[in-house]
Amino acid sequence: MSVSAFLTDPTLCIGCKACEVACKEWNGLPQDGLEWSGFSYDNTRRLGASTWRHVLFLEQPRALGPQIAAAEDPFRWVFLSDVCKHCENAGCLDACPTGAIVRTEFDSVFVQPDVCNGCGYCVVSCPFGVIDRRPDDGRAFKCTFCYDRQKAGLVPACAKTCPTESIKFGTIEEMEQRAEARVAELRERGYSDAHAYNAADTSVGRTHALFILLGEPEAYNFPPAPDAPAVHLRSAWTMALVSAAVGFLILCLAFLR
Amino acid sequence: MSREANPRSESRLDAIREEATRTGHVAGSGLAASASPTPSSSPAAGYYGLPLLKAPVWTWEVPLYFFAGGVSGASTAIALAARIAGRAPDLELAALWIALIAALICPVLLIADLGRPSRFLNMLRVFKRQSPMSVGAWTLAGFTGVVIVAVVADEAMRAGLAPAFTGGVTWAAEILGAALGLVLLSYTAVLLGVTAIPVWSENRRLLPTHFVASGIGSASALLELFGFLVPATQMVGFIVSAWETLVGASIELRARAVDEPLRRGRSGWAARAGGTLAGPVALLLRIFEGSSPGGRELAAACFLAGALITRYAWLWAGRASSANPRALFDLQRQ
Ligand code: SF4
Numbered sequence: 402m403s404v405s406a407f408l409t410d411p412t413l414c415i416g417c418k419a420c421e422v423a424c425k426e427w428n429g430l431p432q433d434g435l436e437w438s439g440f441s442y443d444n445t446r447r448l449g450a451s452t453w454r455h456v457l458f459l460e461q462p463r464a465l466g467p468q469i470a471a472a473e474d475p476f477r478w479v480f481l482s483d484v485c486k487h488c489e490n491a492g493c494l495d496a497c498p499t500g501a502i503v504r505t506e507f508d509s510v511f512v513q514p515d516v517c518n519g520c521g522y523c524v525v526s527c528p529f530g531v532i533d534r535r536p537d538d539g540r541a542f543k544c545t546f547c548y549d550r551q552k553a554g555l556v557p558a559c560a561k562t563c564p565t566e567s568i569k570f571g572t573i574e575e576m577e578q579r580a581e582a583r584v585a586e587l588r589e590r591g592y593s594d595a596h597a598y599n600a601a602d603t604s605v606g607r608t609h610a611l612f613i614l615l616g617e618p619e620a621y622n623f624p625p626a627p628d629a630p631a632v633h634l635r636s637a638w639t640m641a642l643v644s645a646a647v648g649f650l651i652l653c654l655a656f657l658r
Numbered sequence: 659m660s661r662e663a664n665p666r667s668e669s670r671l672d673a674i675r676e677e678a679t680r681t682g683h684v685a686g687s688g689l690a691a692s693a694s695p696t697p698s699s700s701p702a703a704g705y706y707g708l709p710l711l712k713a714p715v716w717t718w719e720v721p722l723y724f725f726a727g728g729v730s731g732a733s734t735a736i737a738l739a740a741r742i743a744g745r746a747p748d749l750e751l752a753a754l755w756i757a758l759i760a761a762l763i764c765p766v767l768l769i770a771d772l773g774r775p776s777r778f779l780n781m782l783r784v785f786k787r788q789s790p791m792s793v794g795a796w797t798l799a800g801f802t803g804v805v806i807v808a809v810v811a812d813e814a815m816r817a818g819l820a821p822a823f824t825g826g827v828t829w830a831a832e833i834l835g836a837a838l839g840l841v842l843l844s845y846t847a848v849l850l851g852v853t854a855i856p857v858w859s860e861n862r863r864l865l866p867t868h869f870v871a872s873g874i875g876s877a878s879a880l881l882e883l884f885g886f887l888v889p890a891t892q893m894v895g896f897i898v899s900a901w902e903t904l905v906g907a908s909i910e911l912r913a914r915a916v917d918e919p920l921r922r923g924r925s926g927w928a929a930r931a932g933g934t935l936a937g938p939v940a941l942l943l944r945i946f947e948g949s950s951p952g953g954r955e956l957a958a959a960c961f962l963a964g965a966l967i968t969r970y971a972w973l974w975a976g977r978a979s980s981a982n983p984r985a986l987f988d989l990q991r992q
Pocket residue numbers: 485486487488491492493494510526527528529530531532543
């Protein structure tokens with residue numbers, strides 16, 4: 402058993418979307434809209450029930466690292482392949498009432514399609530907006546971390562196909578170390594806003610999909626400080642039971658008076 | 659999902675090209691023009707202003723379930739309070755029947771909302787403390803069974819069938835029913851509060867008080883409409899509509915950015931209309947017309963309508979909140 406992880410590096414990504422295609426092919430995912438977005442070369446727009454890898458295209462008025470850009474008109478194009486984070490404290494897994502969503506031996510978060518009844522509670526519980534219900538199917542779907550491939554000792558399809566190794570795959574410790582080393586290297590080369598996006602110091606805990614980002618996470622639609630919803634269970638239940646008890650006392654008073 | 663290209667998106671791309679050629683940049687939802695004549699993503703606008711979170715997939719059945727579950731749970735609490743006081747046996751029986759009928763509607767609504775209704779039994783496949791929906795499903799299942807026992811035992815006792823035994827069973831079933839009913843009444847607030855949707859999760863302390871007041875008020879208002887214009891329901895009516903007035907006022911006066919969906923747009927209209935009907939309108943009707951049966955019935959009807967509308971308002975507010983990444987960034991950057 403190995404505890405595996407992805408590390409996705411935008412400075413190596415060429416925006417070819419081979420990962421998106423490999424994911425669709427391997428997992429037999431249906432198309433979910435042939436639509437021009439007008440947002441750079443990104444017509445996929447977001448992760449969803451039938452899109453488990455999504456390449457973001459950022460166009461920003463900033464210079465790209467050490468590149469020489471017009472000082473008054475800087476510009477950079479950043480590509481990043483987004484994916485389910487496979488959280489240590491996964492909102493979707495905690496929320497799932499049927500036990501369809503489980504933790505695998507690779508420490509990833511897996512939705513069992515033969516158990517899911519499409520209640521939709523995981524959809525509102527993912528702090529990264531990843532999992533969704535497929536309208537024509539009724540069940541919730543997201544990245545499986547290529548559970549089938551990993552079981553057979555293979556690398557997930559997206560990482561396997563990535564021609565530049567922008568998507569790396571290995572043990573979580575190795576990926577965490579490589580992220581740190583790569584950020585240090587990039588900074589040295591002049592990418593002053595390179596940093597590792599890692600939820601490890603939030604309530605979400607360590608994630609099995611690590612990212613290197615250039616600039617603020619907001620521009621990638623990544624939450625800057627995600628929270629696992631379950632951290633609020635205690636306060637919400639306390640308030641609910643106190644309210645209910647007060648309500649009952651008021652009823653008793655009203656009838657006894 | 660057609661396999662053909664979407665004509666609306668084709669024409670959108672044409673419009674973007676045309677605008678870029680004409681003005682040198684493109685303005686649009688969350689877009690900031692940069693060096694290139696195309697939209698850009700920025701820390702302020704997020705990724706082209708696209709939603710970060712997924713919208714709730716729940717449809718009209720769910721708010722109606724929140725309402726029915728609230729009425730059902732609160733009715734058993736009213737029945738037990740009436741039984742303890744021992745002064746209103748008819749009201750007690752009516753409350754039990756309301757609880758039973760509402761409880762039987764609940765699973766129908768919940769199953770209809772599932773993506774795979776035929777798999778509804780999977781809800782009882784495991785019990786998960788950390789999932790409010792699992793706790794709720796088990797509570798509803800147990801509650802319905804207990805309420806059936808309570809109604810049968812109470813009717814049997816009144817018919818004089820082994821009154822010592824059926825009377826004891828009624829007491830036991832009503833105590834257990836009220837306990838489960840109070841959970842059924844309030845867990846839906848936890849269900850919303852413990853999510854990633856900002857407007858729900860930031861109101862996780864307010865929501866339970868609102869749902870409890872609204873559920874108890876609705877059950878009591880229904881009893882009034884069935885003719886139980888007793889002092890107890892009047893007093894309950896006063897207290898719950900006063901509370902609903904405070905809830906509405908606090909949302910308006912605190913004026914938090916995260917609560918914007920409760921003040922703007924369709925969800926804002928619904929929240930305000932529902933809150934006003936159940937709060938100030940019902941309260942003023944009781945104060946000025948409370949002595950006449952007609953005035954009280956009108957107040958009860960207003961409260962019921964308001965309670966139902968606010969349930970929908972909260973779902974719609976969740977949808978609006980999920981679509982606005984800006985609100986989430988501001989919260990997390992605080
Ligand atoms: S990112 Fe979302 S869908 Fe993926 S494991 Fe975490 S909570 Fe679940």
